[in-house]
Amino acid sequence: MKKKTTKTHNYPSQHATILDWIRFLALRLADANLSFENGMQNPYHEAEYLTAFAFSIPMQSLDSSLNTRPPPHARELMEKILDQRIRQRLPAAYITQEAFFAGHRFRVDPRVLIPRSRIENLFDDANGFADLVSLPDTPVLLDLCTGSGCLAIALALAFPRATLHASDYSSQALEVARINVDQFALAHRVSLFEADLFAGLPPIRYDMIVTNPPYVSKATLENLPREYLHEPALALGGGETGLDLVGRILRQAKDFLTPEGVLICEVGDEGEETLMNLWPDFPGEWIYFHFGGSGVFTLEPSCIPEKIML
Numbered sequence: 001m002k003k004k005t006t007k008t009h010n011y012p013s014q015h016a017t018i019l020d021w022i023r024f025l026a027l028r029l030a031d032a033n034l035s036f037e038n039g040m041q042n043p044y045h046e047a048e049y050l051t052a053f054a055f056s057i058p059m060q061s062l063d064s065s066l067n068t069r070p071p072p073h074a075r076e077l078m079e080k081i082l083d084q085r086i087r088q089r090l091p092a093a094y095i096t097q098e099a100f101f102a103g104h105r106f107r108v109d110p111r112v113l114i115p116r117s118r119i120e121n122l123f124d125d126a127n128g129f130a131d132l133v134s135l136p137d138t139p140v141l142l143d144l145c146t147g148s149g150c151l152a153i154a155l156a157l158a159f160p161r162a163t164l165h166a167s168d169y170s171s172q173a174l175e176v177a178r179i180n181v182d183q184f185a186l187a188h189r190v191s192l193f194e195a196d197l198f199a200g201l202p203p204i205r206y207d208m209i210v211t212n213p214p215y216v217s218k219a220t221l222e223n224l225p226r227e228y229l230h231e232p233a234l235a236l237g238g239g240e241t242g243l244d245l246v247g248r249i250l251r252q253a254k255d256f257l258t259p260e261g262v263l264i265c266e267v268g269d270e271g272e273e274t275l276m277n278l279w280p281d282f283p284g285e286w287i288y289f290h291f292g293g294s295g296v297f298t299l300e301p302s303c304i305p306e307k308i309m310l
């Protein structure tokens with residue numbers, strides 16, 4: 001009988017270079033059955049990112065450092081990364097406490113979802129939003145369910161004359177959003193509200209409401225990889241079908257939008273399918289992204305019917 005072998009991937013020697021350490025980490029990550037979905041998408045990229053972090057090398061200097069030696073206590077630093085990423089299954093962003101969204105760097109930790117909203121694609125091209133809504137000169141915009149504040153802050157940076165309101169039910173998430181708002185020196189334009197969807201917001205109408213609410217169905221939630229369990233449960237679960245909060249948003253959005261305003265709401269692929277099954281003549285428009293999918297709809301207030309089928 002063929003003997004079963006276990007791959008050990010010995011630690012690099014004391015003469016090893018940064019590149020040797022990246023390769024070592026990439027092999028360990030690849031063998032560990034991890035999920036890279038809320039991280040760098042593949043083991044090699046994540047190994048580069050985490051090695052740079054562990055050895056305090058700025059990412060932009062990594063390429064030029066590949067043939068240099070790591071710090072003397074490299075093994076100890078790498079053992080910590082292996083413990084966090086493989087044993088604890090912490091997503092890379094929670095190890096480094098940073099995530100990139102729409103080209104900006106945000107502080108993140110387990111109080112907030114790791115930013116990955118598909119709405120980010122609308123920032124790729126400055127006209128991404130202009131195609132969807134005609135905004136006044138000094139628009140007032142709402143980011144409902146703001147988490148880290150990434151969407152509100154990216155919007156404030158993309159629309160320098162806009163005022164932003166950003167809200168979340170979680171006071172802990174808002175603590176992180178506050179750190180990010182202050183980091184971008186945007187406190188004069190981005191206001192944070194602790195609110196249960198619209199309850200707790202000022203009674204005004206917005207020119208655009210952008211939201212990436214929790215929309216994972218109960219069945220999907222039960223089978224998520226362990227990495228996702230480090231993210232706040234409140235940021236993921238959207239009830240049995242995943243669309244509980246989306247239904248609530250649709251019931252109230254009309255009262256919080258200007259007549260020319262628009263709601264941009266993410267529901268993901270599963271959410272889109274469920275929504276279209278529950279509501280075949282759903283009046284929203286699905287945005288088609290360059291990767292071929294959608295999962296994000298827009299809806300004008302005049303198109304929101306009295307009866308919401310969710």
Ligand SMILES: C[S@@+](CC[C@H](N)C(=O)[O-])C[C@H]1O[C@@H](n2cnc3c(N)ncnc32)[C@H](O)[C@@H]1O
Pocket residue numbers: 112113114115116117144145146147148149150151167168169170173195196197212213214215232234235236
């Ligand atoms: C999917 S996360 C999105 C976070 C952020 N906008 C992003 O795209 O990374 C959803 C957020 O909704 C918040 N949330 C959950 N229920 C809420 C409610 N009833 N009212 C307001 N926010 C809520 C969660 O705390 C979480 O921060």
